Amino acid sequence: xxxxxxxxxxxxRLEEVFNQGNFEILQELITPDYVLxxxxxxxxxxxxxxxxxxxxxxxxPDYHQTIEKILGEGDMVVIFYxxxxxFKNELMGIPPTGKQFELNEAVLSRFxxxxxxxxxVYYDTLTFYRQLGxxxxxxxxx
Numbered sequence: 001x002x003x004x005x006x007x008x009x010x011x012x013r014l015e016e017v018f019n020q021g022n023f024e025i026l027q028e029l030i031t032p033d034y035v036l037x038x039x040x041x042x043x044x045x046x047x048x049x050x051x052x053x054x055x056x057x058x059x060x061p062d063y064h065q066t067i068e069k070i071l072g073e074g075d076m077v078v079i080f081y082x083x084x085x086x087f088k089n090e091l092m093g094i095p096p097t098g099k100q101f102e103l104n105e106a107v108l109s110r111f112x113x114x115x116x117x118x119x120x121v122y123y124d125t126l127t128f129y130r131q132l133g134x135x136x137x138x139x140x141x142x
Contacts, residue, residue, distance in 0.1 A: 086099070107120065
């Protein structure tokens, strides 16, 4: 298996973390100095990624991301996801609306020695807020 194929396999295994909250496999999939760059904040290391996943899975218990396409070259992998969920619990002080969302997300991942080291996440936040029935100015940082 090539390094690109191995990196893609790491991406597929990380779905267990996001879709099921399986944190036990993180150490074998991400580097100790891992950084995920979200739209308004960075999440650093295993604890940062756990915080982000919980931030997604608590307000959206049915949160699920589906890989639509993966492209890889060298130490970089681009993943196109469809993400879905239902707003059932409080999100940053905002009461749940019970509404569902479905978004496209693009993620650029850099790998070091077979582990995900750095990630950039892109999605349409305005569409996300509108689908949930949230007024964007009400959103506060985590």
